[in-house]
Amino acid sequence: MAAASFMLxxxxxxxxxxxxLREVDLDVVAGERIAxxxxxxxxxxxxxxxxxxxxxxxxxxxxMDGTDxxxxxxxxxxxWRARVGFVPQDHALVPNLRVVQxxxxxxxxxxxxxxxxxxLAFPTRSDLEAAHALLxxxxxxxxxxxxxxxxxxxxQQRVAIARALFQEPDALLADEPVASVDPARxxxxxxxxxxxxxxxxxxxxxxxxxxxxxxxxxPRVIGLRAxxxxxxxxxxxxxxxxVRALYRLEPGHED
Amino acid sequence: MSVRSIGWNPVMKTDPxxxxxxxxxxxxxxxxxxxxxxxxxxWQGLGLSLGQLGAGNGGGWSLAGDFFGAALSPxxxxxxxxxxxxxxxFLLRVLESVRATVVFAAAGMSLALVLGLVLGxxxxxxWWEGSGRIGTSLRWVLxxxxxxxRSVHELLWAVVFLAAFGAAPATAVIxxxxxxxxxxxxxxxxxxxxxxxxxxxxxxxxxxxxAQRFLFSLLxxxxxxxxxxxxxxxECAVRSAAVMGFFGIPTLGYFLKLSFENLHFRExxxxxxxxxxxxxxxxxxxxxxxxxxVA
Numbered sequence: 001m002a003a004a005s006f007m008l009x010x011x012x013x014x015x016x017x018x019x020x021l022r023e024v025d026l027d028v029v030a031g032e033r034i035a036x037x038x039x040x041x042x043x044x045x046x047x048x049x050x051x052x053x054x055x056x057x058x059x060x061x062x063x064m065d066g067t068d069x070x071x072x073x074x075x076x077x078x079x080w081r082a083r084v085g086f087v088p089q090d091h092a093l094v095p096n097l098r099v100v101q102x103x104x105x106x107x108x109x110x111x112x113x114x115x116x117x118x119x120l121a122f123p124t125r126s127d128l129e130a131a132h133a134l135l136x137x138x139x140x141x142x143x144x145x146x147x148x149x150x151x152x153x154x155x156q157q158r159v160a161i162a163r164a165l166f167q168e169p170d171a172l173l174a175d176e177p178v179a180s181v182d183p184a185r186x187x188x189x190x191x192x193x194x195x196x197x198x199x200x201x202x203x204x205x206x207x208x209x210x211x212x213x214x215x216x217x218x219p220r221v222i223g224l225r226a227x228x229x230x231x232x233x234x235x236x237x238x239x240x241x242x243v244r245a246l247y248r249l250e251p252g253h254e255d
Numbered sequence: 256m257s258v259r260s261i262g263w264n265p266v267m268k269t270d271p272x273x274x275x276x277x278x279x280x281x282x283x284x285x286x287x288x289x290x291x292x293x294x295x296x297x298w299q300g301l302g303l304s305l306g307q308l309g310a311g312n313g314g315g316w317s318l319a320g321d322f323f324g325a326a327l328s329p330x331x332x333x334x335x336x337x338x339x340x341x342x343x344x345f346l347l348r349v350l351e352s353v354r355a356t357v358v359f360a361a362a363g364m365s366l367a368l369v370l371g372l373v374l375g376x377x378x379x380x381x382w383w384e385g386s387g388r389i390g391t392s393l394r395w396v397l398x399x400x401x402x403x404x405r406s407v408h409e410l411l412w413a414v415v416f417l418a419a420f421g422a423a424p425a426t427a428v429i430x431x432x433x434x435x436x437x438x439x440x441x442x443x444x445x446x447x448x449x450x451x452x453x454x455x456x457x458x459x460x461x462x463x464x465x466a467q468r469f470l471f472s473l474l475x476x477x478x479x480x481x482x483x484x485x486x487x488x489x490e491c492a493v494r495s496a497a498v499m500g501f502f503g504i505p506t507l508g509y510f511l512k513l514s515f516e517n518l519h520f521r522e523x524x525x526x527x528x529x530x531x532x533x534x535x536x537x538x539x540x541x542x543x544x545x546x547x548x549v550a
Contacts, residue, residue: 052460082462092457094472096479105471107461116467154468185500 003030004083004170006051010060013227015064020046022227026038028205030170033197035214036207037231038224039247044207045089046069048173051205053080084110085164085202087174091156092194095149099140099159101146103131106166134162138192154181158190167197171203172196179209185211190217211243261306267306325520329528334519345522348510353529356506359499360425360492363431368485370432371439374401375481379444381473382506385464409495411504422503430499431492439488443481451475479545486541490534497530 006028015022028034036044049055050062054067063226064068064080072080085106093102104123108116109222119127128144133139138158143151157177157217165171174193178186190206194217197204208214214221215235223231223246231242279421280288306320333345376382378397383390407415413430420426454472463471500508507526514522 004537049460054456054460078462078464080462081460084460086460088453088457090453092453094454094475097475101475105458105463108458108463108464108471109468112466113464113466113470116463117470120471136338164461 003201005030005065005203006171007063007066008050008057009058009063010192011050011057011060011062013043013050013055014058017103020227021050021057024227026222026229026232029205030203031201032220033194033204033218034206034220034222035096035218035244036205036222036224037209037211037214038207042224043227044224045175048086048175048205048207051171052084052173053077054086057179061192078109082167083170085169085172087157087160087164087172088176089176089179091153091160092158093148093163094149097148098129099135099143099148100128101144103113103166107162109166109167113213114181115169131162131166132215133166135159136167137196138162154185154189157181158192161193161196169202171205174204176207176209178190178213183210194218211238235243265309266402267533273357273505322520322523325526327521330521331525332518334514335517336524345525347530349525352500352505352507352510352526353533356493356496356500356508356530357533359427359496360431360489361437361505362424362428363496364485365489366428366491367435367439370404370436371443371485374436374440375443376449376469378440379473381448381449381469382451387510401437401440405434406437407434409434410498410502413499413504417502420528424504427496427499427504433455435488435492439485442484443477444510446477446480446484465468481547483541486544487535490541493533493537494530 006026008024008026010018010019011024011026024047026047036047037045046055050057051064053062053064053072056070060094065078065191069077070079078232094105100123101120104119104127107119107127110121123131132141132144135144137157138152138156138161139157143155143159149157151159161174161177172193177193181189190208190213193206196202206218215238219234221231221233221235221238222229223242225246231238231246308316318319331346333342351363374397378394378401383394410428412433413427416426416430452471454476455468458468458472497507497511499508500506501512503509507530511526513522514520514526
């Protein structure tokens, strides 16, 4: 399994009249672990979605493993998305399916329609074993056959991580993975994510609110503010001035 | 540093404009008034009064009294003086009429479910997502077809098909299947479109095709509501199948009509109670299943 690399050049994203990303240049080497920080509304989610190939830049280029995403046909774009695991902030699991079904849905991008339909109703032995192993790794193996909506928020987050890993991705993008759990569990989850990325050699980019967690677990921190990349470097090089500038509230600009 | 009070401060006066209530009879009040006016208009227009009841049946209130009095003592045997030897026991006939009614309803519903599922998926917005103008126009053709199916009541379909095919069992089944299939399709497509989109977007992010996203996220999300609604429609199908007996199909209504024509009101009530019992049983069954869906 090869880790994925990313290169953004002058990426702009505009939704209607709102400019969400401005002139973002970014180089991510395969296997890097990066924390994405910045105030709410800075464009962190959109940046992750550009890397995932779900949002097309309005201007600029996104090169993934050297290929310009805008040059891909729909099928090729889906193949790229299948290589990137995405853990959404709100888990986005199907609530009334069993945990195992949500996990198995991770490999949809690599399966045809009928094989996917079969894996939903009758998962194969190897699917079940792989799903169980992943749930064991994220610490909720006893929930394999539980209905997903009976799980707590933190447990559902772990199911979403297991789904992304079942995908056998080359990169893992996590959007505010600890926004809805308490500080102790947040630390556990971030440790889990970074360990998983390390043991599987994945590129990991996680957006975070907690700067302390970013500093502790990630060798590189990128700061976004109002759609611009304003910080990029090792956590040690981040000084208090940078942090204050990143999160400062401007009158009338509290997006 | 002194503690600054936040929130409500008794010394500061709130701007009275903020507290001003919206007018009590706004838009909603107007709509409520219109509904009441429509009801009054309808009653007035028809000249409805309780005095009319009983005037049209020739027997006045005494016939009504007979009828409702019979409700307290439903028949357990035929009310006729002379029952030919070898006739099935009355209660067995009631049971048989209930069985036939449920079988007709089930046959009609099974066909309606297939129609409703296929057309419901195809008529949903989600199915045609991203398919451009051709998809949108195909969807409108389907929706028009669905409207045609359900705008004619099942009893009217039954009258039409009886004229065309005679009182064959298939007539009743198709008469139920068409409008019920249309209604299921309409409601199913709305339930699919109201299902949360976030899981479907997550599947987009991992490279799933539109069809896979439909199957793996929208359909399962909508499934419990769809099942619950299908149960309710089955209940409706039972009632419709019963009424179709009035047109000569051998369901509960057929026997009920015979008893009615002979003024055997106690028999009529037995049939009515049997119908109520079936609906209650169905209700209990669906409640049981709903609990399992939710748990």
